Amino acid sequence: MAVAIVTGASKGLGRALAVALARRGWDLVLDARTASVLEEAAREARAHGTRVVALPGDVGDGGHREALVAAARELGGLDLLVSNASALGAEPLVRLDALPLEGLRVALEVNVVAALGLVQEALPLLRASGAGTVIAVSSDAAAEAYGTWGGYGASKAALDQLAAVLAVEEPGLRVWAVDPGDMRTDLYRAAVPVDDPSGRPLPESVVPAFLWLLAERPASGRYTAPALLEVAA
Template sequence: MPVAIITGASKGLGRALAGALARRGWDLVVDARSAGPLEEAARELRGAGARVAALPGDVTDGGHRAALVAAARELGGLDLLVNNASALGAEPLVRLADQSLAGLRRALEVNVVAPLGLVQEALSLLRSSSYLPSYEEVAPYIGEAPYIGSEGNGIAYDPYPNSENSQNARLSDSPTYVAAGGAVLTISSDAAVEAYPTWGGYGAAKAALDQQSAVLAAEEPALRVWRVDPGDMRTDLYAAAVPDDDASGRPLPETVVPALLRLLDHAAPSGRYTAAALAPEGADPR
């Protein structure tokens, strides 16, 4: 059975994705800071037939990250690493003039440093995964212009963004090919590419995470490295960010999961995607 690590899996998008993978036959390593909600989620996942290792802890703790990867190894390896745990840096969000530097450091530690630490810990398992086929064996294009550049969707989509500088360097006549390997799915935000008042600290952290993921994709062409903007969601994180906003009309995290599963189903190439562009035709956007 394929194995995934999902951080921040006790609620929200992490829990919804974990449930979908469990129903597909995946085994799971899940974490969250609060033990009670995490164990409740784990019972639900086990009820769907998954083997589950539920480890409460903080992703900024190197020992905790090592334990997550060790648990995946015990389950048989690692095919998908989902960096979903996040921190805002201020609750509620504030303008940069009032942004606590300690809060910004916390946002960077959770959103940028911890994901890299987890990737480093898990890299050997991800490299040895054979779950995803090569780029050569699938149709890599999904939907309309899923890649998001600094100017929006106007950039021509390149289905093999890393091929020229990595596997085909000095081999211009060779076919595009990337060996089988695992995947890293990083949950990004439109705040990483758009300037919204009060979202500066969080957006800066997500922008750094995006660039970090892009470089990882260039350095590890055998892996898929996806960074996905899930769009608006009705989550506790959003409620903490903007407590005065009425979020009742925002989509539930479960509505985003089919878009994430399309990345797996199509063995999509590394890149930045939006859930809206990935959503299957006819999917309910609510």
């Protein structure tokens, strides 16, 4: 049975992807900060008959990252690590001249440092899998210059670079940075609360792009969900 760790799994894309994986028989270790909401996501995933461990906590905490990997080991190993947990740096987003430096530090800590820390913790299991895979959930803000998205975009650009270098250093793994595109999520509402998100696609609509990657296993690299959806159609 394949095993995945999904961070930021209580809502949005993380939850949608976790449920889709459970539907396909994956055992899961799920992370998020709010225990009650995470447990709701875990119950939804367990309804598909797979083993699901829900561990609330902060991915910035090294002890929590150790616990996530230990839980995967108890389930039999680790085949997939999805770094989806994200911090904006400011809510709502602000221009760089008003961005609190502490907020930028938080975004870098959650989106970059914690993601690398979890990879470091998980590498022995991923290497042993035979099909070890890392998915770093990126953003178009990592590649495009959007006003007010500078801190968040910089952190996601750094995550993209870490993923690219990891792919070079670990050729036995698949390492994909995936930009899911615009989505109707709580993260987006917190970032731009004045915007009407109703026209944006739900996270469930981009999950097939991630499932296509897992099924087809293309080369490591950076992908966008809209492009993958066209290929998968």
